[in-house]
Amino acid sequence: MNYKRGFVSIACCALLQTFAFTSCSDISIINQIEHDCNANGGNGNPSDSTSKRKVEVGFYGNVNLLTTKAGTTPLQKDRNVNVYTWYQQGEYITTTNYFTNVAGVLSVSRNVPLSLFPGTYEFYAFGIGNKATTLPSVDISSGFMNDLENGVDYLTAELTNQVISGSTTLDLTLNHACTQLLVDIYPGSSTTKIDSVQSAAVQAPVTTGDFLSIFTGRIVPVSTFQDSLFAMNVVNNSCNQILLPIKNTASLKFNFSVYVNSELTARNYTVQIPLVNSTMLAGSSYHYRVNVAEESVTIMDASVNNWVDVDETGNPLTPTPN
Secondary structure: OOOOOOOEEEEEEEOEOOOOEOOOOEEEEEEEEEOOOOOOOOOOOOOOOOOOOOEEEEEEEEEEOOOOOOOEEEOOOOEEEEEEEEOOOOOEEEEEEEEEEEOOEEEEOOOOOEEEOOEEEEEEEEEEOOOOOOOOOEEOOOOEEOOOOOOOOEEEEEEEEEEEOOOEEEEEEEEEOOEEEEEEEEEOOOOOOEEEEEEEEEOOEOOOOOOEEOOOOEEOOEOOEOOOOEEOEEEOOEEEEEEOOEOOOOEEEEEEEEEEOOOOOOEEEEEEEEOHHHOEOOOOEEEEEEEEOOOOEEEOOOEEEOOOOEOOOOOEOOOOOO
16 A cells, blocks of 8 residues: 655635725645555556546634633634645645635635545644734644744644545634633722723743644643743733743733823733643633732632634634624
8 A cells, every 4th residue: 555645735814805804814734645546556646547536625614712612613704725735755736725705614716626536634734813924834754833932823633534535525623722811900999990901911931942743733831931021912901812831830920001090100010820720721711800909909810711812913803704
C-alpha cells in the first residue's frame, strides 16, 4: 500500500462591507491523504486518467464555544477561504476558493469544488479567528507552528480516518487553542460612580519557544511571564484579552486606570487576579469582576463561561444572520 500525504492551507479573510465590519480569519488545513493505489490499479496521480474518479468534498465550519461545555457557533458569514493542495513529494495539485455565504457553510466559488480521489483522509486545520493576518508558516514534517503571540485567537481542528467514497460535506469543528481573560470594572459602593476605564494591562506568558502542534491542536501551557504587562482591550467598562495557556501560576498581575466620580485625574490600581486551580486552560474564558470603592478594590472569584468572540480591538463579534 502506498501512502501520499499532502498539505492543504486555508486562508480565511473577512469582507469589508459599506456599513458593516467583521474581523478576518485565516484558516489552514493540513490534509494527510492515505490512498490505496493498488486497489484500483492506478498510481494515484491526479493527472493519471486511469486512477479513480475524483469526488467533491465540502465543509461546514463551526467553532467550539468552550471545551468543557456543549455548544458551537458558526464560522462567520462572508469569509473567503482558499484551499491549496500538495502531495508529500511537493507536487502542487489545485487551489479551491470557498466563502461563507451562509454562516457556518463553506461554499465553493467559481464552480470549482475541491475534488479528491476516493480513499481514507485525515484533515488537520488551524486558523486565526480575531484578526486579518498572514498565517505563520508550518513545518510540515513536525506539524509545529512557531512564533506564537498573545492576543491571537488560534483555531485548530482535526478530522481523522475520513473515508471518502463519494461526494460529501464534512463537519469541521474548530477549537480555541488559547485562553481568554475578561475583567469588568464595577462601582464597589453606593457612593462610587465609574465614569470610564482609561486603560488596562495584564501579566502575559512569554512567547519565546512556544509552538502550536497542528496534529494535537495544543499549545503547551507555560508558567513564565514577560517582564512588562500586556495591554488589554477596553470596551466601555470591560477589559478583555486572549493569552497563551497558563499553568502552575497562583495569580496574574492586573493594572488598570479608571475615572471615578467625575474626578479630573484617573485612579491607577495594580492588583493580583487569582487563577482557578492555578491554570488558564485552552478554550476556556475566565470572567472576573473588580469592584472599585472609595478606599478599596475587591476582586470577585472567576466564573468560567462560553468563549466571547471579539476582534483584535476587543469588540464582540457574533455570527452574521443568514
